Structure formats: structure tokens, C-alpha cells
Amino acid sequence: MPLPKLPSRMGTVVNATETPAAKPAPENKPAAQAAQPAARRTQKTPAAPATAKRVAEKQSATGPKLAVVSSNGNRKKRLPENQRKLFVLDTNVLLHDSNCIFKFEEHDIFLPMLVLEELDHQKKGMSEVARNARQVSRYLDGLVSEQGKLDKGVLLDKLGNVDALGTLHFQTTALSSELPISLPIGKADNVILSVVHALQTRHPKREVTLVSKDINMRLKALSLGLRAEDYYNDRVIDDSDLLYEGVMPLPDNFWTKHGKDVESWQQGGVTYYRIKGPLCSQFMVNEFVYFEGELPLYAQVKEVNGKSAVLATIRDYSHGKNNVWGVTARNREQNFALNLLMNPECDFVSLLGQAGTGKTLLALAAGLTQTLETKRYTEIIITRATVPVGDDIGFLPGTEEEKMLPWMGALEDNLEVLHLGSGNADNNLDWSKNPTMELIRSRIKVKSMNFMRGRTFLNKFLIIDEAQNLTPKQMKTLVTRAGPGTKIICLGNIAQIDTPYLTEGSSGLTYVVDRFKGWPHSGHITLQRGERSRLADYASEAL
Incomplete structure (x- = not known):
């Protein structure tokens, strides 16, 4: 019995001396751009295989001088601390996406103590929010297991998430700071804002950003002079107008550019056309195309191969003889x-x-x-x-x-x-x-x-x-x-x-x-x- 093929893509660790040095990220890069690329990819964080876990353990023991080959094959390098941004996560972000702590790429994450307390209050029940709260707690437990002290943080790729090259920091000491505006004491949002302000004061050379799904929370942070942004990872697209519609109108010069070497044949009562041209690379399989000029065409894309595509004519359900249950x-x-x-x-x-x-x-x-x-x-x-x-x-x-x-x-x-x-x-x-x-x-x-x-x-x-x-x-x-x-x-x-x-x-x-x-x-x-x-x-x- 032949052995199965090895996976073509696997997270591996190589010595930084054997790989070209990665360009450090600019220090003044906007905070929103750090979370958005990972967000728009909407990457998944499945359970890591044993090989990835051994890789993560080796990397954790070796230190931050290692370059990492991520799951998509791109070489990445763990940046120095002064070049990594620090994102403070609000509780609603963790409850919204239990995998969010692994989706900030090379940047660091900070969890205030009050966030852990609110997370504990939400873990009971059968709702989606309660499930996410319990899942986040499991991830945190896996990250801090066999970790002596938490004052220096925990590497986020310890569980095999090779794209997360930052460090997770917990609040281990009291962080108090006088806000520019007096806010009521005891409210959870105000305590988190105070922690963000204290971190910004303590790390003046780092970019500290609050990430929250609460609009009012972000508005209060901006009013206090703090950086704040929404969590972008759950967005599939930025603009609903860019959503795939499944239909593409063909341009007026379609037959002029694509009708030179047309091949056509019939099979099962359907006429197929094999066309070649620059527009073929933009087609999607099962997408509908139409042309309403002198030679009208209503077809469905069946195959796309570079600058060649196969189109199949469709059935006309607007005619009464092809009605569907009278419709x-x-x-x-x-x-x-x-x-x-x-x-x-x-x-x-x-x-x-x-x-x-x-x-x-x-x-x-x-x-x-x-x-x-x-x-x-x-x-x-x-x-x-x-x-x-x-x-x-x-x-x-x-x-x-x-x-x-x-x-x-x-x-x-x-x-x-x-x-x-x-x-x-x-x-x-x-x-x-x-x-x-x-x-x-x-x-x-x-x-x-x-x-x-x-x-x-x-x-x-x-x-x-x-x-x-x-x-x-x-x-x-x-x-x-x-x-x-x-x-x-x-x-x-x-x-x-x-x-x-x-x-x-x-x-x-x-x-x-x-x-x-x-x-x-x-x-x-x-x-x-x-x-x-x-x-x-x-x-x-x-x-």
C-alpha cells in the first residue's frame, strides 16, 4: 500500500542566518492597517497538527531570533518589541470571535484583568456568546500552560498558529492613570480606558490601540486622545457593492475580440462555445454571462483555463413551455x-x-x-x-x-x-x-x-x-x-x-x-x- 503524500505546505522553522532578513515594519504605520490585512483574509485557525506543535515548541524555546514560514509559504520574522504594535482587546471582541487573539499577525495583544473577569461572567449558558467565552478560556489556558511567570508575556504561536508572531500580555500589575476627562469610577468601560491610557504613557514609543466592537467605547477613547478601531477580521468584504453577483454583462466588442477562433459543439441539447480572449480570465465557473447585441448570447461559464473558457447556453425559463410549477x-x-x-x-x-x-x-x-x-x-x-x-x-x-x-x-x-x-x-x-x-x-x-x-x-x-x-x-x-x-x-x-x-x-x-x-x-x-x-x-x- 503506497504511503500518502506529504503536505505541500507546512509551517517550518529555519535559522534566521539562513534566510534573507525581512524588512521591518515602519513604526508610524496606521494601526488600522495592522489588523485589516489579516481581517480581510478571514484566515481560519484550525487545531494544529503534531508537527506544527513541535515547531511551535522549538520556536518558543529558541527565542525571538527565528524566522517562520507561515501556512501560505511567506517567510516572516518576529519583529523587535519597539516595532510591534500593542492591541488592547475589549471583551466584546473575544465574545464575537474566539480566535481573534491569533489574528493580529506580528503584533502584540494585551488583556486587562477586567476583561478576564467579564469573560468569566459570560461563560455560562448555551448561547453562541457563552460558547465563545469558554473557547477563549481554553485557548488562554493552552497558551499559559507550563509557563512560569506571565510578566514577560506568552508567545501566541505556541499552539501552532504560525501566522501569529506576536506576544500575549496579561495585566499583572495595577495600572492607574489620570484621564484627561473625569469619568465615573467603577464602570467597566472606563476601567479599560484607564488601562489603555496607562499603557500609552508607559510605552510612549509603541503604538497602543484599543480594539472594540462597541461604537460608544471607541468614541470615548478617541475623545480621550486614545487610538481605537473596530475589529475587522469578521468582515468578508469592505463594501457590499463589491460582492459577487454571479452575472457579468459582456462588452459590445466581445465578439470582435473573442470570436476569432470560436469552437462550438452540441451535447445533450446544449450548445457549447470555447472562446479565447483577455476577458476569459475574469470569468468564474458557473457565472452567467449575457450579450444583448446583434448576436445575443445567454450562457453559463462551465470551464475557465487561463485565457480560454467554455460557455454553455442555458434553458429559457421565461417561455411558458418551460414553466416550473406554473412559474x-x-x-x-x-x-x-x-x-x-x-x-x-x-x-x-x-x-x-x-x-x-x-x-x-x-x-x-x-x-x-x-x-x-x-x-x-x-x-x-x-x-x-x-x-x-x-x-x-x-x-x-x-x-x-x-x-x-x-x-x-x-x-x-x-x-x-x-x-x-x-x-x-x-x-x-x-x-x-x-x-x-x-x-x-x-x-x-x-x-x-x-x-x-x-x-x-x-x-x-x-x-x-x-x-x-x-x-x-x-x-x-x-x-x-x-x-x-x-x-x-x-x-x-x-x-x-x-x-x-x-x-x-x-x-x-x-x-x-x-x-x-x-x-x-x-x-x-x-x-x-x-x-x-x-x-x-x-x-x-x-x-
């Missing part, structure tokens, strides 16, 4: 979305769009067709984040499905449209009691997200509605429930986020759209035009 596409983006929803090779589909663009209707129509007609899936499962827009109405009686029904008003509305639009309904009868509706309801299950962990769905059509209210970790928990033959559909509008501490750049929906782009078995479409009613369209623009 036809009303615009270009809806046609693209139905091509993804009806494609058995596409396991993950994400649909973004404002209210009234048809996200839920298209997903339900595709699910019913492939469940009741083609028998591709056994049933439809619908779930969503139960985040109220107004005041919470309290606990709801009944079973799991009965508790979820008030959150599933969109499901009932769309089922009524699909049933009445088929032309089989009798207006004199209650549509909800129709035998056809009873059959449809028997194949649709409404599930709560609270009981998803540990489950595996086989041959299901899983719809995650209002996915913009999910965190990246919650989204990962749901998507990893998929078993063989399961298709997952994520629907949402990142402009309507109701979850506290989530933004357009840090939403779980934004996270999966960015991470799944280019995968051959996934697709994404941003629906642009509302099709609900002229009143809804005008309200979306005017209000």
Missing part, C-alpha cells in the same frame, strides 16, 4: 436563478435580492417540481433565523412546526400563489383545505435551527430563508448538515439584517457567497428587479 421567469436574473435551482449538478445555490424579487417563490416552485414531479428529492425542508423585527411576543405553544409557523408567513403566501396560479383551484373552496394542498404540505417540513446540530439530511431540498441574519458559524453548521443528494438554497437580503453585531460585510450570507464562488457545484445570483407589485417596487425606491 415562468419574468426577467433575466430570474431565468438565471431557475437554471441554478433546476440543475441537479448544483448542490448549493444562494439568491440575494430586495423584497419582492421572487427569491422564495422561485425556490419553492423548483423544490415542488423536483420533489413531487421528478422525484429527485424526498421532501422540502424550510428553516430560518427567528429574529423578530419588533418586540418579541414571547413563548409559543405547540410542537416544533407549530412554533415555527408564525415565522413562516412567506411560505404560506407563496404556496397560495403557486396553488392558485396553477389553475386547479376552486375559488369557492378554502385553498388551504384543498386535497392538492394537503399533498403539498405532506412533503414540506418546517424545522427550527436550534435542533440542526448533529443531523444529516439525505436527498432533501433544504431552503434557508432570511439567511442574512445568520453568523458565519451558524451558516457553516447548517450547510455541513447536507448529506448525499441534498441541495441547499440560501435566500436573503443583506440590506435587511436584524441580528445585532452583524453587518453587510460580516453576515453569514455574505460569507458563503464569497467562499463558494467559483466552485463547480455551486451558483449565486443577485436578483435586481422587484416583481411583486408596482406599489412594492415604488416603496422600495421611495422609502
